[in-house]
Amino acid sequence: QKEVEQNSGPLSVPEGAIASLNCTYSDRGSQSFFWYRQYSGKSPELIMFIYSNGDKEDGRFTAQLNKASQYVSLLIRDSQPSDSATYLCAVVNSSASKIIFGSGTRLSIRP
């Protein structure tokens, strides 16, 4: 079992709809969770971080964390073509010694 798992996609969503990206992790003691966006050929940029169970909203983005189910998700409302990118889920391990990345989900917003 991979430490952080994501569906590789591509996930195709019509412009203006809600895009839902999912991530599961294996280390039950993990405390910090991050979503990064990566455009092709560029380095990842931080979108959201979440530490507590529940939802965290920032503009069009909402991160959802369920530690009991070891599940973290990212919702993108009113999807725009500029949201087309690969989204990486990252988890800090329980000893806080390193950050583990999923392989990413490719999101495509179709006009």
Added chain:
Amino acid sequence: DGGITQSPKYLFRKEGQNVTLSCEQNLNHDAMYWYRQDPGQGLRLIYYSQIVNDFQKGDIAEGYSVSREKKESFPLTVTSAQKNPTAFYLCASSLVGRLSGNTIYFGEGSWLTVV
């Protein structure tokens, strides 16, 4: 401006050569990391360091070496023992500690190609 600077952005290596990728940060971050990314793939951890003069192997350390003589600097050497080094290399840094959440920030990356 604060940030992470990687150089060079593009590098070509002949087979059998060692090459060194530079990474400097002025964010006063404790931890620094090197990741490798192959086309269409996720990030794989090569080495990381949480304090000066100490570093740990990641998942794919074979064929690579690092040093951490200064807090600001974490160079990566790709040795001739790394048989398939063509990839996008990302340097990153973070604060260490629960309050900071270990949020990680990336440099712009270095493209290494074997010719």
